[in-house]
Amino acid sequence: MELKRKPADDTRIKVGKKSGSVMTLPLIIWLVCFVLVPLLLIGWYGITVENPDGSMSVSFENFKRFADPIYLNPLLRSAKIATITTVVCIALGYPVAYILARSTAKWTNIVMMLILMPMWINFMLRIYSWASLLEGNGIINSLLVSLGFEKQQFMYTEGVVVLGTIYNFLPFMIMPIQNVLLKLDNSLLEAAADLGASPVRRFFKITLPYSVPGIISGVAMVFVPSVTTFVISQRLGGNKVPLIGNIIESQFGMAGDWNFGSTVSLIVMAIVLAFMFAINKTDRAEVNGRGLTL
Amino acid sequence: MGEHIIELVNIFKQFNDAHADRPVLNNINLYINRNEFLTLLGPSGCGKTTTLRIVGGFETPTRGDVFYLGKRINDVPSYKRNINTVFQRYALFPNMTVEQNIAFGPTIKKWDKSDISKQVQQMLELVNLVGYGKRTIDTLSGGQQQRVAVARALINKPDVLLLDEPLGALDLKLRKEMQYELKRIQVESGITFLYVTHDQEEALTMSDTIAVMNEGVIQQIGTPEAIYNEPTNAFVADFIGESNIMRAVMIKDYLVRFLGCEFPCIDAGFGNGREVDIVLRPEDIELTEPREGRPVGEIASSLFKGVHYEMRVVCGDELILSHSTRYFEPGTKVSIDVLPENIQVMEISTSSDTIIGAKRAQLQNLYRENAGGDD
Numbered sequence: 001m002e003l004k005r006k007p008a009d010d011t012r013i014k015v016g017k018k019s020g021s022v023m024t025l026p027l028i029i030w031l032v033c034f035v036l037v038p039l040l041l042i043g044w045y046g047i048t049v050e051n052p053d054g055s056m057s058v059s060f061e062n063f064k065r066f067a068d069p070i071y072l073n074p075l076l077r078s079a080k081i082a083t084i085t086t087v088v089c090i091a092l093g094y095p096v097a098y099i100l101a102r103s104t105a106k107w108t109n110i111v112m113m114l115i116l117m118p119m120w121i122n123f124m125l126r127i128y129s130w131a132s133l134l135e136g137n138g139i140i141n142s143l144l145v146s147l148g149f150e151k152q153q154f155m156y157t158e159g160v161v162v163l164g165t166i167y168n169f170l171p172f173m174i175m176p177i178q179n180v181l182l183k184l185d186n187s188l189l190e191a192a193a194d195l196g197a198s199p200v201r202r203f204f205k206i207t208l209p210y211s212v213p214g215i216i217s218g219v220a221m222v223f224v225p226s227v228t229t230f231v232i233s234q235r236l237g238g239n240k241v242p243l244i245g246n247i248i249e250s251q252f253g254m255a256g257d258w259n260f261g262s263t264v265s266l267i268v269m270a271i272v273l274a275f276m277f278a279i280n281k282t283d284r285a286e287v288n289g290r291g292l293t294l
Numbered sequence: 295m296g297e298h299i300i301e302l303v304n305i306f307k308q309f310n311d312a313h314a315d316r317p318v319l320n321n322i323n324l325y326i327n328r329n330e331f332l333t334l335l336g337p338s339g340c341g342k343t344t345t346l347r348i349v350g351g352f353e354t355p356t357r358g359d360v361f362y363l364g365k366r367i368n369d370v371p372s373y374k375r376n377i378n379t380v381f382q383r384y385a386l387f388p389n390m391t392v393e394q395n396i397a398f399g400p401t402i403k404k405w406d407k408s409d410i411s412k413q414v415q416q417m418l419e420l421v422n423l424v425g426y427g428k429r430t431i432d433t434l435s436g437g438q439q440q441r442v443a444v445a446r447a448l449i450n451k452p453d454v455l456l457l458d459e460p461l462g463a464l465d466l467k468l469r470k471e472m473q474y475e476l477k478r479i480q481v482e483s484g485i486t487f488l489y490v491t492h493d494q495e496e497a498l499t500m501s502d503t504i505a506v507m508n509e510g511v512i513q514q515i516g517t518p519e520a521i522y523n524e525p526t527n528a529f530v531a532d533f534i535g536e537s538n539i540m541r542a543v544m545i546k547d548y549l550v551r552f553l554g555c556e557f558p559c560i561d562a563g564f565g566n567g568r569e570v571d572i573v574l575r576p577e578d579i580e581l582t583e584p585r586e587g588r589p590v591g592e593i594a595s596s597l598f599k600g601v602h603y604e605m606r607v608v609c610g611d612e613l614i615l616s617h618s619t620r621y622f623e624p625g626t627k628v629s630i631d632v633l634p635e636n637i638q639v640m641e642i643s644t645s646s647d648t649i650i651g652a653k654r655a656q657l658q659n660l661y662r663e664n665a666g667g668d669d
Contacts, residue, residue: 187382187383187385190381191379191381191385191387191446193351193371193373194372194373194377194378194379194447195373195378195398195399195447196373196402196403196450197398197402201402205398206387209389
């Protein structure tokens with residue numbers, strides 16, 4: 001009989017605290033200056049209102065002000081657009097990631113290049129080029145007209161905003177999934193085949209459960225930026241498709257109401273944190289549990 | 295003769311990659327009887343794993359046929375074959391417990407739930423892992439993982455169990471234990487084992503039949519005793535155990551000449567005056583005081599090995615390795631003698647020149663090192 005193993009934590013080596021703190025000092029300074037202080041400022045602005053005399057007083061009035069369809073609708077629309085974007089990115093990205101990871105063909109490198117290349121170009125430029133493609137007098141419409149069709153209105157719809165978010169965030173879904181699938185040991189699939197699993201069952205019993213951590217990273221990397229985007233909705237949606245990002249942007253910009261802008265920011269941050277917490281839970285459950293069952 | 299559960303006929307395999315100039319398997323013919331423990335033995339790259347993978351359905355032969363109980367199964371995918379595999383690095387599912395791993399096959403095959411849990415318990419007993427069912431794979435030692443892999447395969451009651459170097463990752467002591475364990479399981483379960491290893495001792499200990507492979511060709515098939523005592527060529531002799539391999543001449547039937555002397559032997563039918571290869575096992579070489587009519591040599595080195603002394607004798611341009619319980623000082627003149635039945639005469643094979651050359655060079659290097667050390 002073997003001795004019972006001790007929990008792994010017992011054997012973990014503890015890093016010396018002193019040497020560690022010196023090495024991490026620059027990072028800590030950075031984090032304090034550019035993450036912690038701004039966060040505290042947003043927190044402070046968020047729970048205060050500016051009095052007519054310019055002084056600030058603590059108040060939750062701005063939270064009440066947020067409970068208004070003018071602000072709630074963009075929030076819901078953001079959630080809807082981010083959800084659609086995420087689902088479509090999984091549907092489009094998973095097969096691509098699967099083929100890229102499992103195929104030994106040489107052309108997969110070229111495909112990977114094609115997926116990554118747009119990301120070398122500035123984000124704003126890519127959005128502006130979509131606009132110039134789709135505008136009323138844009139390239140696609142010129143083409144349609146020259147072919148004898150009528151001009152189409154593509155811009156300033158939810159659909160085109162979703163197109164923009166999918167276009168921009170799809171690589172962030174493909175990469176983490178491809179990454180986990182690359183690490184999937186082929187002998188596990190052979191073992192499953194050996195034990196009687198058909199190709200379809202191998203996919204659902206082995207491949208898919210092993211891709212869950214990749215899908216979850218992908219969801220985090222697609223959903224969160226989609227829910228908070230404002231450039232895509234501004235440029236492609238005009239003011240017809242306001243998202244919660246646009247509300248925040250206009251409060252800090254045009255309206256100059258930093259307090260309310262901060263309040264909305266806090267609310268969005270809380271939603272995002274709750275979302276991240278939830279998917280991290282799923283992640284851990286999937287890894288420690290037995291994966292998806294079918 | 296038993297029933298041929300698996301039969302490979304004229305199997306030829308070539309991969310479409312960088313090594314495409316040489317086939318991995320070149321005309322393999324092999325059958326496995328029911329309840330047999332057959333081992334494919336050979337150096338790495340000899341094609342033994344590819345042969346096993348063809349039986350398992352993970353590779354398809356370029357040419358040739360695979361038969362399962364007389365039916366051709368070339369096109370039957372692995373998941374439809376009643377054959378299970380213990381993979382080289384076990385390939386256990388890391389996100390499942392021991393029980394879930396073992397129950398994988400039966401679950402896929404939709405066995406009755408209560409039956410599955412009963413069978414899983416029986417398997418845990420068979421492989422001595424009772425109480426480990428709820429453990430995760432990463433909390434198990436290498437030996438335990440190995441046994442889970444065996445249980446996961448055996449629960450499916452396969453007709454043939456394929457084992458691809460299953461003990462390769464274990465330390466020596468555990469390996470020896472597992473050799474007995476696997477042999478016990480094979481006898482108890484009555485399942486046919488096709489075993490792949492490069493470890494000649496492992497093959498000799500466990501197998502009913504050994505097929506020695508080299509460069510995609512089966513060199514010899516036989517019982518462990520036959521393979522060891524009557525190797526059919528220099529490669530087999532060299533690969534299985536320590537040996538002295540040299541060129542000799544058949545004077546006539548039952549008389550062979552080597553080291554400048556004639557020795558009676560028990561082989562015939564090679565033709566008078568034919569060149570042959572002979573194998574002398576170190577433990578079969580008798581060293582005596584110099585005698586008339588027997589080659590005389592000088593002890594080059596003498597090492598105590600526990601059960602015997604390992605001595606090297608320079609005799610003409612040959613270096614003879616001898617294991618003997620009788621000790622001779624280095625520098626002593628001795629005669630070499632071998633009993634007729636201990637001289638194994640073989641046809642000269644394509645690889646024998648290189649093997650004899652390599653063995654001679656190796657021995658001479660050792661001799662030079664020893665001589666240098668003495669100065």
